[in-house]
Amino acid sequence: MNEMPNIEQANDMTESKISAKKVQVYYGDTHAIKDVDIEIQPKSVTAFIGPSGCGKSTFLRTLNRMNDTIDICRVEGSIKIDEEDIYDPKVDPVQLRAKVGMVFQKPNPFPKSIYDNIAYGPRIHGLARNKQELDDIVASSLQKAGLWEEAKNRLDEPGTGLSGGQQQRLCIARAIAVSPEVILMDEPCSALDPIATAKVEELIDELRENYTIVIVTHSMQQAARVSQRTAFFHLGILVEEGPTQDIFTNPKDKRTQDYITGRFG
Ligand SMILES: Nc1ncnc2c1ncn2[C@@H]1O[C@H](COP(=O)(O)OP(=O)(O)OP(=O)(O)O)[C@@H](O)[C@H]1O
Secondary structure: OOOOOOHHHHHHHHOOOEEEEEEEEEEOOEEEEEEEEEEEOOOOEEEEEOOOOOOHHHHHHHOOOHHHHOOOEEEEEEEEEOOEEOOOOOOOHHHHHHHEEEEOOOOOOOOOEHHHHHHHHHHHOOOOOOHHHHHHHHHHHHHHOOOHHHHOOOOOOEHHHOOHHHHHHHHHHHHHOOOOOEEEEEOOOOOOOHHHHHHHHHHHHHHOOOOEEEEEOOOHHHHHHHOOEEEEEEOOEEEEEEEHHHHHHOOOOHHHHHHHOOOOO
C-alpha cells in the first residue's frame, strides 16, 4: 500500500545539518559575532553575504573550529552538527575538519604532486587499506571535482603547476577525498577569472546533491546563482536568513534591502 510517510519531505522541514544558537565570537575585546542563531539545511548551498568586516568568515570558521588556531579568538554559544556539539571537549578538531572540510579564498595546494595532494588526507585518516584503494579515492575525488580529464595524465606533476581554477578544483577534490559531509568555502572564486569561476560554480551546484555547502561570497550575483538559502550579516549580526530568492526580491529588513540594492557595502 502507499501508506509510507514522505520521509524526505518531513526531513526537509525539520532536520538541520548545522544548528547554531546564541553564537558569540570575540577577538580579544572585539565582539565580532553577536548572538547568531542559524539552522543550515542539509544537501543545499547556503550563502553568507554582507559588507566587508561584518563577520562572514569569522562565523564560517566557527563551523569547523578553524578559529581554534587563532590565540585571541573565543567562541561562545552552541554549534551542533547532526545534533553533536562540535565544541564538546571530546570532539577531536582534526576529525571534525575531515567531516567539515574547507576551501579557501586563494587556492593553496600543497607543494606536492597532484596525486599526493589528494592522497594526503586519506593517508593520515587511514581511509585506504592498500595502494589500489588509495588510487580509487584519488580518481573518484578528482572526478567529483570535475578535474579528472585534465589531471589524469599528470598525476605525478606538482599541484602548483595547474592553472588557478584547476588548483581551486584540486583543493575541492582534496576536501572531498576524506569524505566530508559539509564543505565550507570562503570566497572560493575571488582569485579566479570568469571562466574558472563559472566552472567552480557549476561544480558547487553538482556537489550539493551529496554535501552541505556553506559559501562566503562578496558577489551577490554568485550568491543568487549558487545558493538555495542566503544569510545576510551586518556588523557581526545575522540580520536575515531565508530562501535566496526571498532575500534578493523581498527582504524583510531595511539593512538587507540597502545592501542588495548597493546603498552600502
Ligand atoms: N585574526 C583576527 N584577529 C583580530 N580580529 C579579527 C581577526 N579576524 C577578523 N577579525 C575582525 O573580526 C571582524 C570580522 O572579520 P571577518 O574577516 O570575519 O569579516 P568578513 O565579513 O569575512 O570580511 P571580508 O568580507 O572583508 O572578508 C572584523 O572587525 C575583523 O577586523
